[in-house]
Amino acid sequence: MLLREAILKDLEFLLYDVFATEELCGREKFREHSKEGFNEFLDSAFKVSEKYFLPYRSASDEHEPTFSAGRVIVRPEIKTALAALADLGMFAATQDTEDGGLQLPWCVGQAAMALFHSSNVATTTFAFLTMAGSNVILAHGTEEQRRLYAQPMLSGRFLGTMDLTEPQAGSSLGDIRTSAVPAADGTFRLKGTKMYISAGDHEISENIVHLVLARLPDAPPGPKGISLFIVPKYLVNADGTLGEHNDVAVSGIIHKMGWRGIPSTIVNYGDSNCCIGYLLGPPHEGLACMFHMMNEARQIIGLAASMLGYAAYLESLEYARNRPQGRKPGNRDLKSPQVNIVEHPDVKRMLLMQKAYVEGGLALCLYGARLADDVGTAGSEAERHDAKLLLSLLTPVIKAWPAEYCLQANYLAIQVYGGYGYSREYPVEQLYRDNRLNPIHEGTNGIQSLDLLGRKVPAGDGRAFGLLIAAIRSTLVETTKGPYRTVEAMANMLSLLVERITERTSELRGALHTEARATVLSHASIYMEVIGHVVVGWLWLRQAAVAAQRIGNTVGEEKEFYLGKLHTARYFITYELPLAAAKLDVLSNLDPMFTDMEEAWL
Numbered sequence: 365m366l367l368r369e370a371i372l373k374d375l376e377f378l379l380y381d382v383f384a385t386e387e388l389c390g391r392e393k394f395r396e397h398s399k400e401g402f403n404e405f406l407d408s409a410f411k412v413s414e415k416y417f418l419p420y421r422s423a424s425d426e427h428e429p430t431f432s433a434g435r436v437i438v439r440p441e442i443k444t445a446l447a448a449l450a451d452l453g454m455f456a457a458t459q460d461t462e463d464g465g466l467q468l469p470w471c472v473g474q475a476a477m478a479l480f481h482s483s484n485v486a487t488t489t490f491a492f493l494t495m496a497g498s499n500v501i502l503a504h505g506t507e508e509q510r511r512l513y514a515q516p517m518l519s520g521r522f523l524g525t526m527d528l529t530e531p532q533a534g535s536s537l538g539d540i541r542t543s544a545v546p547a548a549d550g551t552f553r554l555k556g557t558k559m560y561i562s563a564g565d566h567e568i569s570e571n572i573v574h575l576v577l578a579r580l581p582d583a584p585p586g587p588k589g590i591s592l593f594i595v596p597k598y599l600v601n602a603d604g605t606l607g608e609h610n611d612v613a614v615s616g617i618i619h620k621m622g623w624r625g626i627p628s629t630i631v632n633y634g635d636s637n638c639c640i641g642y643l644l645g646p647p648h649e650g651l652a653c654m655f656h657m658m659n660e661a662r663q664i665i666g667l668a669a670s671m672l673g674y675a676a677y678l679e680s681l682e683y684a685r686n687r688p689q690g691r692k693p694g695n696r697d698l699k700s701p702q703v704n705i706v707e708h709p710d711v712k713r714m715l716l717m718q719k720a721y722v723e724g725g726l727a728l729c730l731y732g733a734r735l736a737d738d739v740g741t742a743g744s745e746a747e748r749h750d751a752k753l754l755l756s757l758l759t760p761v762i763k764a765w766p767a768e769y770c771l772q773a774n775y776l777a778i779q780v781y782g783g784y785g786y787s788r789e790y791p792v793e794q795l796y797r798d799n800r801l802n803p804i805h806e807g808t809n810g811i812q813s814l815d816l817l818g819r820k821v822p823a824g825d826g827r828a829f830g831l832l833i834a835a836i837r838s839t840l841v842e843t844t845k846g847p848y849r850t851v852e853a854m855a856n857m858l859s860l861l862v863e864r865i866t867e868r869t870s871e872l873r874g875a876l877h878t879e880a881r882a883t884v885l886s887h888a889s890i891y892m893e894v895i896g897h898v899v900v901g902w903l904w905l906r907q908a909a910v911a912a913q914r915i916g917n918t919v920g921e922e923k924e925f926y927l928g929k930l931h932t933a934r935y936f937i938t939y940e941l942p943l944a945a946a947k948l949d950v951l952s953n954l955d956p957m958f959t960d961m962e963e964a965w966l
Contacts, residue, residue: 391743431614431627523569588648672774765899813889
């Protein structure tokens with residue numbers, strides 16, 4: 365098996381063996397599809413990612429976008445890659461056929477996106493912003509907005525952005541100042557500045573569709589006073605042709621540590637007092653509309669983090685298999701040949717940790733994507749409602765856990781390479797820098813943790829959390845009947861932690877309604893790590909159960925694949941879950957360590 369083909373193999377295992385994606389073909393929306401068709405699409409995506417995305421990943425990092433005379437210039441390979449993506453049908457892959465899409469399940473579309481993220485995350489981000497933006501317009505826009513903006517985005521003619529952050533506001537969106545004043549013709553005149561706007565300007569598409577948060581003159585203060593606007597780079601005529609340049613201008617590029625292939629820009633609206641925008645959705649409800657995109661983006665950031673870690677893992681594995689250095693412990697014969705470093709136990713440890721994190725992170729993201737399909741197409745309203753609750757609960761986990769632990773995989777990949785890994789001549793240095801953005805991206809991990817513990821867990825009297833625990837317990841019952849004792853032993857270890865986190869979560873929910881609320885929330889990041897480990901441990905147990913059932917009928921590479929799954933699951937549950945259990949002890953104490961800390965003591 366070639367190096368990167370391992371990702372394709374893992375995707376197919378997760379989709380069909382673990383998450384039963386083929387069963388979706390029995391639902392009305394997907395009845396024209398088949399497993400064979402899904403695989404053909406994934407194979408095509410793999411080929412496009414290898415041919416058009418991977419080859420210039422390093423070059424786009426070394427020669428990042430430039431800004432001159434008000435123009436942002438990006439590498440020409442990006443336009444070629446995105447054209448190939450459009451030819452594949454990726455921009456509209458999961459959209460209904462009536463909207464020009466392929467009507468693929470969301471989990472299949474995300475599996476394909478995983479391949480592109482692992483190849484070139486910067487170029488892929490042009491596409492993901494466009495796809496997510498078109499989803500917002502399709503969900504909240506008028507028929508005319510869908511026709512003039514969403515449809516060209518789905519074909520790849522127009523590309524999109526998400527314009528939230530302002531210099532003085534950061535993640536505190538309630539403090540944004542960009543204004544939108546109604547005009548007599550029903551449009552709005554925007555004025556303000558946004559920053560960290562990925563793909564905020566370029567010349568690789570016919571138009572750029574900015575989705576901008578701004579305030580109307582009568583807006584109440586805070587988050588409830590934010591509206592959402594479509595602000596195109598070029599105005600679009602009623603027949604779909606392009607009009608004059610809108611009053612949107614980039615004033616500079618931010619030079620980032622990673623993701624250098626896509627420009628991060630500072631965008632000014634209304635420098636000439638004639639920036640035209642179109643209200644998207646109801647007034648003052650822009651943040652609710654934008655959360656449609658933000659939640660999708662958070663799930664995709666988790667996927668990107670997983671795949672950047674996955675790419676580094678495969679690179680370090682290949683290096684370890686071909687780098688001779690030293691001899692096995694106990695061999696003092698310096699005349700004997702050196703062994704490849706993959707034979708050293710400590711290198712095996714680092715590779716095993718990487719495998720556990722990145723394959724666990726990918727499983728977490730695809731599970732979320734599979735839930736999204738249930739939200740839209742499950743057989744009953746109750747099933748759809750429960751899937752929506754569970755996906756809402758897990759969205760901050762899907763974003764934050766891979767961003768934390770798959771970044772750790774990047775760290776370990778550099779360590780496997782040794783000094784070579786710390787040099788630009790090898791790919792793991794760039795992959796680490798690229799992944800370092802994801803704990804910050806689309807709401808920091810700290811914000812996700814506060815959302816999880818402060819809002820998602822207690823919502824609806826804890827119903828979503830109860831659904832999660834019920835799903836895990838169902839797997840625990842099944843795997844204690846499995847054919848391999850190792851699987852049963854893993855289930856028993858996970859079961860102990862599940863009961864403890866269930867009890868502790870109930871206590872924390874109660875404490876949120878007392879004077880201890882601030883102390884509880886100061887431990888939100890620790891809670892996130894524990895829940896993340898429990899969920900990923902559960903998904904590893906599910907993978908192990910499948911592997912245990914299949915392993916007896918396989919030989920060669922197929923058997924090695926299943927043995928690898930079993931061994932990695934055993935590592936994660938045996939070595940990683942006890943670390944989560946120790947953090948659960950900290951949550952039991954609720955020491956006011958962080959709330960008591962005075963600024964002067966730092």
